Amino acid sequence: MTLFALVDCNNFYVSCERAFNPILEGKPVVVLSNNDGCIISRSAEAKKLGILMGAPFYQCQDFCKKNNVFVFSSNYELYGDMSQRIMTLLRQFCPDIEVYSIDEAFLVLDGFMHQDFSLFLTDIREKIKKFTGIPVSVGLGPTKTLAKAANYLAKNTSGVFDLCDVNQQEKILSEFPIERLWGIGSKLSRRLKKYNIHNAKELRDSHPKMIHRHFGVMTARVIEELKGISCIPLDSIQPRKQIISSRSFGKAVTTLNDLEEAISNYAATAALKLRNQQCVTGAISVFLQTNRYREQDTQYSNSVTFTFPVPTADTSYILHAAKKCIKHLYRKGYRYNKAGLMLLDLTPISIFQFDMLAKSNPQKSELMMETMDKINHFMGKETVFFCAQGIQRPWQAKFEKRTSRYTTRWSELVKVV
């Protein structure tokens, strides 16, 4: 029987900062999105203070100062590199991993003969903490949905959780909030509650055909997954706050030309998703690997992260960056079987535009936001959108509070005395 383990880093960006700055342990820490716009990562202490995920920084700047919150600009080169280290370590536990986002991966445990997985899960957690300094949570289940649920429970308990036992599932799922299920957002859960479905058990036990009719095929699949039947492909549910576009190649690819063509397709797909979400992206991470199962092939697995000087939704710019990255990763003589990219640091266009205009005069920011809304409303949504796209000024995105790129730049290494 195939089991899935979901490994997820706790407050990943903050944890990366802490790995290189241990004095941040136990303190409230936040990391900001591109151009220091919004809060994109919070430590447990910052969450306790009431700082919300996605809050515009200008709104809580004073609060952070008063409460001695450590504030950092995002450092995607560092986060991308740390992510790659963690994925490399996970492959040592299980050759078949599916990287889901910059800080999450599913381990596909096929043919593992363990009866008691608790030691295995704890080993993963301890090894990653020791080797990289990053704390992770591990959840185990017979399907990805149950593994995700287990991971959520792991975060609030000892850091590992095994949800394979059917008897244990009965009690746990009856107390598990539906909005926390993979594939069920807050909007969908509100609708489900109207049908008297308040927890995961009630969803699992509801009539699949009725659910399919009223809520769609994806929600019906969640029911099957809760019953232990794996049926949701990984790329059908996007991770939060990121866009992933990748594919395994049907036949091994060996030339740079073919790789550039593939990555261009993935870039175009991702850029389209980005625009559909009305967002801009601040960084891109590209990865490339050989087929782990072909032991006769020399193995290679690598990734690189590139931060855009100005966040963008422009396909040609994203494409250009993706091709540049794949060229950087390419080595002659390898048989590659998978490539892909992640668009990171997503910000809604409205907030991004507001940022760019308001940076000069924070006092007038509310008035500017109102004015912009009025213009958009009066003259049509595209008006201010075009305006921002046209302003490709040398406005370098603000990274004032960014830590050094300790693991990717010779000029920015940690210095000891």
Add this chain to the structure above:
Amino acid sequence: MHLPLYLSKVSAGFPSPAEDYLADTLDLSRHLIAHPAATFIIRAKEQSLIGIFDDDILIVDKSIKPICGKIVFVSIEDQFLIKRLHKKLNGKPILQSDYCAAIEVNNEIYILGVVIYVIHPV
């Protein structure tokens, strides 16, 4: 990474005992770094231990257990330091330096890894 090179072409005839191993180009990072995912590179600043000079590159491996005699990479308050790990007679761990007083290890000190190589330009 480098691909292995055969020393000589396969041919008919009696094989020579010297021809039965694969040579490799000398890849320094593969040679020095056993655990790439757990290995970090830092730079020495000023002298704190004999043999380690200002601007030297230090290779730190977080997977190695910090035991007595090892040079460790530590964080004390907001400073990063390298020290030699030792034990006092009463068994308590201390951090030694060649140029200043030893420090007793406590909760405020984080040992972040073991220094495995020093690269010093000559």
